[in-house]
Amino acid sequence: xxxxxxxxxxxxEKAFGGNPAVxxxxxxxxxxxxxxxxxREMNLx
Amino acid sequence: MTVPIHIWSDYVCPYCFLAEKPLAAAIAAxxxxxxxxxxxxxxxxxxxxTLRPEEDYLQSGxxxxxxPLAEQMGVEIKLPDVxxxxxxxxxxxxxxxxxxxxxxxxxxxxxxxxxxxxxxxxGDIDVLTSLAEEIGLGATAFREALHEGTYAEAHQxxxxxxxxxxxxxxxxxxxxGNRLLRGLADQDALVSLLQTVEAEATP
Numbered sequence: 465x466x467x468x469x470x471x472x473x474x475x476x477e478k479a480f481g482g483n484p485a486v487x488x489x490x491x492x493x494x495x496x497x498x499x500x501x502x503x504r505e506m507n508l509x
Numbered sequence: 510m511t512v513p514i515h516i517w518s519d520y521v522c523p524y525c526f527l528a529e530k531p532l533a534a535a536i537a538a539x540x541x542x543x544x545x546x547x548x549x550x551x552x553x554x555x556x557x558x559t560l561r562p563e564e565d566y567l568q569s570g571x572x573x574x575x576x577p578l579a580e581q582m583g584v585e586i587k588l589p590d591v592x593x594x595x596x597x598x599x600x601x602x603x604x605x606x607x608x609x610x611x612x613x614x615x616x617x618x619x620x621x622x623x624x625x626x627x628x629x630x631x632g633d634i635d636v637l638t639s640l641a642e643e644i645g646l647g648a649t650a651f652r653e654a655l656h657e658g659t660y661a662e663a664h665q666x667x668x669x670x671x672x673x674x675x676x677x678x679x680x681x682x683x684x685x686g687n688r689l690l691r692g693l694a695d696q697d698a699l700v701s702l703l704q705t706v707e708a709e710a711t712p
Contacts, residue, residue, distance in 0.1 A: 485692025488522035
């Protein structure tokens with residue numbers, strides 16, 4: 465299953481009362497070990 | 510037609526709490542029929558160290574951004590003094606229990622207010638159980654589901670989808686139809702997007 469997503473970059477547009485959008489950012493891209501651990505738990509490749 | 514809205518949030522991100530109000534207002538103002546689903550996102554999954562409220566990162570971020578914005582929006586919010594901040598995995602597993610019982614929105618709102626108004630440790634199973642009971646969920650069944658990890662696999666599958674398929678890297682992120690809006694958006698921006706998506710979908 466996959467979905468096609470159209471990205472809207474709110475960071476460069478008016479987001480809140482004309483201010484740049486704020487968000488909490490992911491610290492790091494999820495690391496490979498973590499993703500593999502998740503995959504193992506789920507019995508996926 | 511009904512426009513699906515997915516909103517990815519982390520219970521420890523103040524901008525996600527602040528997103529509740531403009532989202533609800535936009536849905537009411539747009540006249541668009543929507544179906545909102547709250548999606549989990551972990552900014553710092555175990556074992557990534559979580560933030561400490563006494564440190565400069567949160568102190569300055571709240572002083573310069575969160576508090577002024579919340580005041581402008583008329584939302585009561587307080588930097589929680591739980592240190593280090595809790596992991597949100599268990600709370601999200603509880604959300605799936607709440608969703609299965611038709612209380613997703615109530616549970617989500619209670620997580621935000623518990624953390625950002627009452628400084629509850631929402632990583633603690635006793636705290637979560639008590640909050641779940643408050644909104645009408647069965648305490649024994651809720652605790653057991655968390656203890657047994659009933660929703661652990663489903664939660665990890667949703668996270669994986671967020672990271673890999675939708676490529677969420679910031680919260681809040683709104684998926685409205687097939688448009689992904691990153692960051693806290695105001696009511697007008699959300700209304701405009703809702704109406705655009707509805708118009709595109711209407712033959």
